[in-house]
Amino acid sequence: MISSQANLFLASLSSKNRDFLLERSTPVTLPLRTVLYNAEEVPSHAYFITSGIASVVSTMSSGATAEVGIIGREGIAGSLQLLGPGLVPTHCFMQLDGTGLKIPFSELKKAFRSSEDVRDRANEFIQEQVLSLSQLAGCNRFHEAEERLARWLLMVQDRTQSDVLNLTQEFLAMMLGAQRSTVTLVAGSLQRSGLIEYQRGRVKILNRENLEAAACDCYQVTKHLYANLYKQSTPGGRK
Amino acid sequence: MISSQANLFLASLSSKNRDFLLERSTPVTLPLRTVLYNAEEVPSHAYFITSGIASVVSTMSSGATAEVGIIGREGIAGSLQLLGPGLVPTHCFMQLDGTGLKIPFSELKKAFRSSEDVRDRANEFIQEQVLSLSQLAGCNRFHEAEERLARWLLMVQDRTQSDVLNLTQEFLAMMLGAQRSTVTLVAGSLQRSGLIEYQRGRVKILNRENLEAAACDCYQVTKHLYANLYKQSTPGGRK
DNA sequence: TGCATTATGTTGCATATCGAACAGACGAAA
């Protein structure tokens, strides 16, 4: 049984609205690589993530990929589609396995349209995604692989609270939009500096403080956006 | 006098809602470099662009800049701030001078909150911005300066209908997130191929078709997003 | 235990772009 507080978006709603959505949702496990939506498709379901992490990924025609969004238990996979009929050019899948609540997209959309509370909170989440993306778009352009890797690990850790992450270098390369050999290089550098430790698909963060110093400023920017999410709402749904 | 149809967002609204917003708006000229909003500030006004182009720009702590959004007469500068209390990390200014309608941000927000029509259309515009950004974030990472320059010129031309653009290489460098000398290189290449022609702050597009071929696929993706904007609404405000 | 699979290490060359500097060219203002 998943707590109704496990997803921060749901937790930020009034109990009435939360119950409305919960009644229409089904708890699901979300194993690694589960696809939450595909590019250019109207999703059948949206997902309230309750554990694990989903990645929103942009794929170029060359096949190169880069992460452009990250969703943990604070959010909803499939929220961008609420805004309009535009076809989303990204896809979204589980990057670290976890759990969630699955709701028919049409039901979520109905709530989004009819409830101001649902809409306000969903818009807040969408805004956080968009503003982070604005920052990360620049980050992808200017910052070096090592800084980006550090930033990325920190962002993931913030959303899992775990200091051990199951991630291969191959996978990290896809997230960072880099070659796998580049990841080997920069991850090796971080390891030699004692900031992380890794082995075959397992990364452990050893020194968070120094890792933050090794990351680009984009980490701080997105961290604040993340930290302030739902802050104005009434936690626990007291409203 | 600016036609009420000059801004496509306003044109997509019902006449009642359009009038509501027009009554609260002031026509303004928007000279080159006019700042429409700053980073981390709640804007005092939003702007419905009626001519010219605004750029949404991300600035890194190093001072490096890259464009992460572009707004022509289809849109609203200051729409992201409607979604929530998050502090927008980008700033926005006129990249080609033009005109617009200036409205107190609080008035626009009021309409956004109270009118479903306003909200739906604004959300559509926001979605177009976000989905384009998702694509361009990857573009910034993977595509070379020449492709990006071609894409960028095309995107600007789509929003101005003019084949002569007043832009210096220095400025293009800021938009593309590149060195000015790199822009000289790739612009020279495009000129030698007969796709563009330029001289001291003036770029002329000579061969649109071949320029599209020189641009990365991101152009097509964002073009479709742009072309389909407000398509489902009732143009002219018949609704 | 052995074997296949997968993850990581490493190397080497190619290259786009950076970063900085300087020179020339154009145009507006005096």
Place this chain on the structure above:
DNA sequence: TTTCGTCTGTTCGATATGCAACATAATGCA
């Protein structure tokens, strides 16, 4: 016309990363 500021051309070394190939090491399955 002269001057000055701005825009553009060009060079050149430095470098992060791409791209490809192969070697090694760890894991899990048969």
